[in-house]
Structures are given as C-alpha cells and as structure tokens.
Amino acid sequence: MDNCQVGVFLGYAVHSYRALMDKRIYLPRGWAEDPVRREHCGVPAEVTFKTKAELALDMLSKAEERGVPFAWVGMDCFYGQQPWLLEQLESEEIIDIADIPNDTRVWRNCPKVEVPKRKGKQGPESWLIIRWDGNGEIKYQLSNAPANTKIKRLAEMSCSRYWIERAFEDAKGELGMADYEVRGWLGWHHHMTMVLLAMLFLLILHLKWKGEAPLLTIQDVREILEVVLPRKVVTNEELLNRIERKHKARESARKSHHKRNSKPG
Secondary structure, three states: OOOOOOOEEEEEEEEOOOEEEEEEEEHHHHOOHHHHHHHHOOOOOOOOOHHOOOOOOOHHHHHHHHHOOOEEEOOOHHHHOHHHHHHHHHHHOOOOEEOOOOOOOOOOOOOOOOOOOOOOOOOOOEEEEEEOOOOOOOEEEOOOOOOOHHHHHHHHHOOHHHHHHHHHHHHHHHHHOOOOOOOHHHHHHHHHHHHHHHHHHHHHHHHOOOOOOOOOOOHHHHHHHHOOOOHHHHOOOHHHHHHHHHHHHHHHHHHHHHHHHHOOO
C-alpha cells in the first residue's frame, strides 16, 4: 500500500460514448494525518482525509455546479454499500442505480411493524434489480428510480456502467493511464489530467469521423493519429482506406471466432 496510489474517478456516458471527466486521489487516514509523508509527497495543506465515497460525492457536486447534464448516477458495489451516500442522493432528488452484494438484506414487501418496533432506520421504497449477464453472472442493484419507471429504462440504467468500465479500458489501453511511476501529489494529478484531456480529444475526433466510418473505435482514432501526426499531408482517402482495412480484418476475425464457437462439441 505504501508504494501505490488509489484514484477515485467520475465517468460520463451517453449511449456508447464515454469518457472520464474528473479524478481524486485517495489518501488513507494514516497518510492524511502524517505530516512527514504529506510534506515529502507535496500534499497541499488544505487537503484533509475523506473516504472514497466522500470524494465521489465531491466530484458529483462539482459536476452539478458546472451545469453538466445527467439523468442518473451509477456506482459499483463499494459505493452501493454506503447507505449515507444513497440517502444523500435521495435527498437531492438524484436518481441512482447502485450495485450491491448478493447477500444484501431487503424487504420484498413493506413490512407490518408491530410492538416492539423494529430497531434501526427503514429506508425509502426502492427498486431491487436482478440481472443475469450473458456469461451467467448475476448482478444485484438498488435504485431510487420512480415507481412508474419502465423496465426498458431500468435495463438501460442497469447496463450503463459497462461503458464506464470501457472508459477505464480506453484510458489504460490507449492512453497510458496506469503507465507512470510518480510518487508525488503534483505528478499524479498532472498525469491523470493529461490522460483525461487526451481521452476527451480522442472522443471529439471519434464523433467527428464516425459519420464516415460507422465502425470506428477509439483505438482506430489513436492509430490514425499515430499515422497523421508525423506527416504533413494526409488525404481523407488515405484515412478511409486505412479504416476500411482495419474493419475488414476485424470482421474476418469476428466471423472466424463465431465459426469456431458454433461447431458442435
């Protein structure tokens, strides 16, 4: 733990388009309250200990202040186990959908309370979503979406975190998110800021070019830039030919994979 950093990130997804838009480094309490370590790593004096969930809520609040539009907030199992966080989002009338462990205890129907009264706080009525993935894995989620929410909408919300996971794959695989050896506060934030800016740049180009190449991916865009940037002049025809070759190879590989898997055992 002494030689690694833990980051908390806020992602944004619209259909299949995705990007990471904010970040916070998590300081364990032992680090946050150690003046020697703080000075050695250049941690600003105003930074205090905050849990990962508190950091996540800070970023969400900042996004709201900046006027970032969003329909709901999705989160993984770690954050779904923070009742205070879900209650805070509920109090702010923010729709959320949170992964939860499979042993989470819930009321399937509103219980009849008799004397002696049930101890503890009973939360608001929520959706319990159980989803079977294609690989057989079962996912459990809670959501404070309105009672009249359509199943199709719940399914969209339930599966939307897939694109945030893809955003992390893009950041690590295409933009070097995990390829750093810095130990200081400034170095970590500089590296992550450059990754987020590069991700936004690739997304803008992706949106710009996708009309001419519907199968275009973020990886395609990065590889195109590797060809374009060292050269002074590249025609649109050259770019399209390169993309078409990649897509033909990808389709051939997909058909080959499908053919192998469809053979009887």
